[in-house]
Amino acid sequence: MNGRDLTLGALAGLAVAGMVAKRRRGSRDESLASLTRGVLRLPGQAPIQIKKLGAGAFATAYVTTEMTPPVVYVFTPDDVYDKELLAMARDAEPQNPHLPKVEKVGETRDQFIYAMPLYRTPLRKADSPSGWKDYAILKTCREDAYEHWDPRRLVGKRGYQINEETVTCAEATGVSPSTLEALRILVDTAANYSDDYVFEFSPRNLATDEAGTLVLLDPLFDREKLQAKRQRERRKTEQAFRGRGW
Ligand SMILES: Nc1ncnc2c1ncn2[C@@H]1O[C@H](COP(=O)(O)OP(=O)(O)O)[C@@H](O)[C@H]1O
Numbered sequence: 219m220n221g222r223d224l225t226l227g228a229l230a231g232l233a234v235a236g237m238v239a240k241r242r243r244g245s246r247d248e249s250l251a252s253l254t255r256g257v258l259r260l261p262g263q264a265p266i267q268i269k270k271l272g273a274g275a276f277a278t279a280y281v282t283t284e285m286t287p288p289v290v291y292v293f294t295p296d297d298v299y300d301k302e303l304l305a306m307a308r309d310a311e312p313q314n315p316h317l318p319k320v321e322k323v324g325e326t327r328d329q330f331i332y333a334m335p336l337y338r339t340p341l342r343k344a345d346s347p348s349g350w351k352d353y354a355i356l357k358t359c360r361e362d363a364y365e366h367w368d369p370r371r372l373v374g375k376r377g378y379q380i381n382e383e384t385v386t387c388a389e390a391t392g393v394s395p396s397t398l399e400a401l402r403i404l405v406d407t408a409a410n411y412s413d414d415y416v417f418e419f420s421p422r423n424l425a426t427d428e429a430g431t432l433v434l435l436d437p438l439f440d441r442e443k444l445q446a447k448r449q450r451e452r453r454k455t456e457q458a459f460r461g462r463g464w
């Protein structure tokens with residue numbers, strides 16, 4: 219990461235924050251998208267029929283039902299930037315086949331909407347033996363980087379450090395050069411945003427494209443945000459139990 223990247227990252231962050239503030243001030247806005255009863259309306263476009271495809275901790279993905287090829291629309295809360303990071307990584311290296319083709323296409327009052335191709339997920343060995351080999355390397359390297367930190371330093375590793383170590387290990391273990399390049403771009407892009415984005419590699423968050431190439435569909439998550447969300451959910455469940463007199 220260099221000074222220029224840092225400045226660009228900070229500027230991008232400010233631009234997003236400004237957009238969010240502006241959107242929250244206005245109650246009705248022609249420039250906002252909407253999703254009602256399976257119909258997505260993006261400003262200036264014909265209504266798009268979609269159905270739910272899947273959901274993760276933060277994002278919900280929908281796929282078009284009347285388009286060839288189908289398009290996936292992913293909705294994320296507007297304070298979750300992992301899809302934004304993927305879009306920036308893709309912009310930085312459009313030729314890299316492992317970076318998903320993510321593009322921001324709209325926003326609602328509290329969500330961002332991204333479009334991308336429909337990939338085949340979860341990752342299966344039969345769909346891409348070479349992708350599976352990369353996945354196995356990434357999984358082991360990430361686990362090693364995450365778990366084997368020095369407990370005497372008391373504080374856990376930051377996301378950037380975990381990601382850097384994962385990449386160094388993946389290179390030493392023989393991950394494919396193009397996957398390595400994608401990872402490097404992701405590490406730098408994530409670090410420009412915050413130190414909390416950490417790699418995670420699971421078949422559910424990996425995919426293949428129509429050529430059988432490994433796609434890093436959802437390789438980063440915000441550790442702090444996920445922990446905060448889990449805590450909120452735990453508290454809610456506890457309150458519900460207490461409410462029933464348990
Ligand atoms: N482009 C896509 N093609 C196919 N499935 C997708 C696509 N994007 C998302 N999905 C599905 O939606 C799920 C949730 O999306 P994801 O980006 O992983 O959300 P989160 O960031 O909350 O984990 C994924 O696990 C996957 O099953």
Ligand SMILES: [Mg+2]
Nearest residue numbers: 274275423436
């Ligand atoms: Mg996911």
